[in-house]
Amino acid sequence: MEYQVLARKFRPQTFEEVKGQEPVVRTLVNAIAQGRIGHAFLFAGPRGVGKTSVARILAKSLNCEKGPTATPCNKCPNCKEITDGRSMDVREIDGASNRGIDEIRELRENVKFAPAASKYKVYIIDEVHMLTREAFNALLKTLEEPPGHVIFIFATTENHKVPATILSRCQCYDFRRISLSQIAANLGGVAAKENIAISATALSWIAEAGDGSMRDAQSIFDQIIS
Structure with missing residues (x-):
């Protein structure tokens, strides 16, 4: 059997398993319970503290067959596909590798289409601060009038490099170093x-x-x- 690094093998799969980010988790759980889900989130904080893990858990919470729920089952096809990174409706994009306007224009075209098998299309853009100015401007147009079935989750270690026009359209969450x-x-x-x-x-x-x-x-x- 292929060896799996510990960080991947023991990645948290539920909000309950997330360590050191209690204020963030509590706010997200309450928002899901009350049906107050924004169309854009920004997770900011140091590397390796759970931003991408929480983004995936949030995606599962929204698209679980029992959801939206703060306790995704991790058993239904939607949850399993998100965990395995093969969901057609949850796409992870590396902002450092996909910095250009062409990639964001392609994203803008794709968001128009309804989800294939889930309630929401979720776009997780890691290191979003690495996008070019032109890419941010293109992304802004989608954030101004987002389709109801689309949710963006941006993650960054340098939120001061994200334009204010983007920040103002996001629910911002600060992740802290873990004790x-x-x-x-x-x-x-x-x-x-x-x-x-x-x-x-x-x-x-x-x-x-x-x-x-x-x-x-x-x-x-x-x-x-x-």
Whole structure:
């Protein structure tokens, strides 16, 4: 069996599993429960703290066959396809690789079409601050008059580089660095599930080296045990 890196293997699949972002999770869960879902979200914060994971969980919450629900089942075809990264209605775009106007124009054309099998078409654009000015201007036109079936989730480590015209049309969420104790506890849980013996002192050292990033800490842990 192909080895799966710990950060991917233990990626949170529900809001309950997300660590260190309680204010963000609480606000999103309440918004879903009250049916107050905006058409554009901006998740800002350091790398490796859960922005993309929360974006995927939000996409599942909206498109789960039991949804919209703050507790997606992770069992229905929609949830499974989103988890596996093969949903036709949830598209992840790397802003650093797809910076150009042509890519955003293609996106603008695609949003016109209804979802294939879900309630919403969800576009997750990672590192959105990397888009060119022309691409932002093209994206703005869609954000000004978004189709009812489309939701954008932007993630960035540098929200100060996102134009104010984009920010003003998003619900903005600030992700913070994760505490050392929460990272150490997470790594301890991973070690137990993987049957790895490791001291509390070592876990604390790895957590500290992660510098508030769960993903970085898990990557360091991966290197140590390999």
